[in-house]
Amino acid sequence: MGSLPLPSSDPSLSSKQILIDPNDLLNLFKSQRKYLNFFFQNLDLSQTLAFTQTLLNTKGTIFFSGVGKSGFVARKISQTLVSLGIRSGFLSPIDALHGDIGILSHSDVLVLFSKSGNTEELSRLVPCAKAKGAFLISVTSTEANRLMDLCDLNVHLPLERELCPFDLAPVTSTAIQMVFGDTVAVAMMGARNLTKDEYAANHPAGRIGKSLIFKVKDVMKKQEELPVCHEGDLIMDQLVELTSKGCGCLLVTDDQFHLMGTFTDGDLRRTLKASGEGIFKLTVGAMCNRNPRTIGPDAMAVEAMQKMESPPSPVQFLPVVDGPNILIGIVTLHGLVSVGL
Numbered sequence: 001m002g003s004l005p006l007p008s009s010d011p012s013l014s015s016k017q018i019l020i021d022p023n024d025l026l027n028l029f030k031s032q033r034k035y036l037n038f039f040f041q042n043l044d045l046s047q048t049l050a051f052t053q054t055l056l057n058t059k060g061t062i063f064f065s066g067v068g069k070s071g072f073v074a075r076k077i078s079q080t081l082v083s084l085g086i087r088s089g090f091l092s093p094i095d096a097l098h099g100d101i102g103i104l105s106h107s108d109v110l111v112l113f114s115k116s117g118n119t120e121e122l123s124r125l126v127p128c129a130k131a132k133g134a135f136l137i138s139v140t141s142t143e144a145n146r147l148m149d150l151c152d153l154n155v156h157l158p159l160e161r162e163l164c165p166f167d168l169a170p171v172t173s174t175a176i177q178m179v180f181g182d183t184v185a186v187a188m189m190g191a192r193n194l195t196k197d198e199y200a201a202n203h204p205a206g207r208i209g210k211s212l213i214f215k216v217k218d219v220m221k222k223q224e225e226l227p228v229c230h231e232g233d234l235i236m237d238q239l240v241e242l243t244s245k246g247c248g249c250l251l252v253t254d255d256q257f258h259l260m261g262t263f264t265d266g267d268l269r270r271t272l273k274a275s276g277e278g279i280f281k282l283t284v285g286a287m288c289n290r291n292p293r294t295i296g297p298d299a300m301a302v303e304a305m306q307k308m309e310s311p312p313s314p315v316q317f318l319p320v321v322d323g324p325n326i327l328i329g330i331v332t333l334h335g336l337v338s339v340g341l
Contacts, residue, residue, distance in 0.1 A: 028163065032172060035160045039176040042158035051137060051155045052184050056191055060107030061087040063134075065096070067121050069170045070113040070177060077181035083202050084189050093121040097128065106133025114138065115159070115173040117145025126150045139180070141173050155180075210340050216304050217297035219339055220320045220329035221247070228253055228327070231260055231285025235271065238284060242268065247330055248316055252288045259319050259327040261288035294321045297328060304331050305341055 055062055062081060066074035074090060081088035091100060091110065104110065110129050112122050117140035126147070129136055138147035141159040148154035157180055162172045200212030227245035229238045231252055242250050242265060250263040263284050271287050272279050295304050295318045308315050320329035 032163050032175070035163060035172045036175065036179070038160040039158050039179070043180075044156060047153075047155045048180075048184070050153060051139075052187050052191075054109060054135065054137065054153065055111075055184070056188055058107070058109045058135075060105055060109070061089055061103075063089050063091045063104065063108055063110045064113065065091045065093050065110060065122065065125065066113035067093060067119050069174045070115060070119075073174050073177045073181065074111070074113045076178065077185065080182060080185045081188070083199075084185060084192075084194060085198060085202055086188065086192075093119075093125045096125055101125075101128055101132065104129055104132040104134045108132075108134045109137060110134045111137045111139060112147055112151065113177055114145075114147055115141045115170055115177075117142050117147040119147070122147060123150070139177065141176075207340055211300070211302040214301040214339060214341070215297065216295055216299045216301055216318075216320055216331050217329070219301050219335055220297070220331040221245075221335070222320075222329040226251055226327070226330055229263075229284050230254070231283060231288075233284050234280070235263070235268065235282050235284055235287065236280050238263075239268075246334075247332055249330075250284060250288075251319055251327055251330060252284055253327050257327050258325050259292075259294065259321055260285065261290045262292040262317075262319060263288040264316075292319060294319045294325075295331065296320065297322055301331070301336060301339070301341055305333070305336050308333055 062078070064074035064078040065071070071090075071092075078088045078090045089103070091103070096104075112125075114122055117138060123146050126136060127150075135153075136151040137153045137155065138145075138151040139155045139157060140147055141157045143156070148156075157173075157176050159173050159176065161167050162169060164171055196212050200209045203209030204213060225245060227241050227247050227250050229241055229250045229252060231254070238250055242263070248265050251259065252261040252263060254260055267287060267289070271282065275282060293307060293315060295307060297320055304318055308318060316334070317330055317332045319327055320331055322328045
């Protein structure tokens with residue numbers, strides 16, 4: 001293996017603060033942009049199209065493989081496809097040769113990411129994958145390499161050089177691999193006419209999924225949780241109802257549960273300040289807001305949040321009405337935040 005010089009053990013070096021020149025940092029970003037532009041300007045569209053069409057029309061599973069940093073990129077692109085509802089997986093080239101290759105079939109595609117195209121582990125995997133009947137694609141960045149000669153299709157990702165001052169650390173090559181893979185994934189997303197609902201179904205726990213899945217009826221309070229009163233009720237008689245349900249308001253209804261208005265804890269403070277002791281004789285109906293913002297049960301929960309935050313001033317809740325203004329629930333800002341929106 002040879003000998004490597006030992007790192008410096010000078011204790012004075014570890015006590016000094018290390019600084020970087022802002023201009024040096026800016027120049028690095030400019031250089032990386034230049035190298036990425038080289039990739040965009042020289043990418044072979046015909047190869048990319050053939051690659052994308054092959055993945056789109058795969059009858060089986062699209063497997064990705066790679067070693068080191070290219071392996072991380074391959075795994076990430078596979079996960080992106082899975083999130084779009086496309087059957088995909090990562091196949092470790094080491095584990096594949098110890099049994100995992102059993103998952104490959106003749107209807108599958110295996111995509112091999114390698115900057116040099118001469119990665120020993122991938123070269124050993126190729127004949128075994130071919131024996132399983134899989135279609136092999138190499139994605140490399142050198143003009144002539146072993147993998148492109150062994151695989152059924154090769155995509156060349158043009159690389160001017162690595163940003164690393166030694167042109168060794170794979171910091172530009174992995175960036176273009178990621179850009180290439182994710183752009184192809186979005187192209188497949190469009191070609192398959194993936195809808196927002198289909199996308200959300202694959203992300204039920206994240207904010208993306210929740211904003212596309214949850215409806216108002218899924219997050220609203222209802223029945224005994226509602227702070228309900230009638231127009232003729234005295235304000236002071238409804239203080240417990242106003243404060244005990246955690247909504248910050250009263251929902252004023254008639255006997256048929258039609259929504260007549262709302263009365264908030266802010267309305268209480270303003271009424272008390274304006275009326276003083278006269279508040280003891282005032283009814284909720286006399287002081288309530290007769291034109292509150294409302295929302296329907298089938299509206300998206302994220303729409304409720306947007307409606308709460310809309311001008312002229314934000315509110316903390318929305319009564320949920322159905323049919324001819326029948327009160328069926330209430331959705332609160334706190335409730336929406338609690339479910340992750």
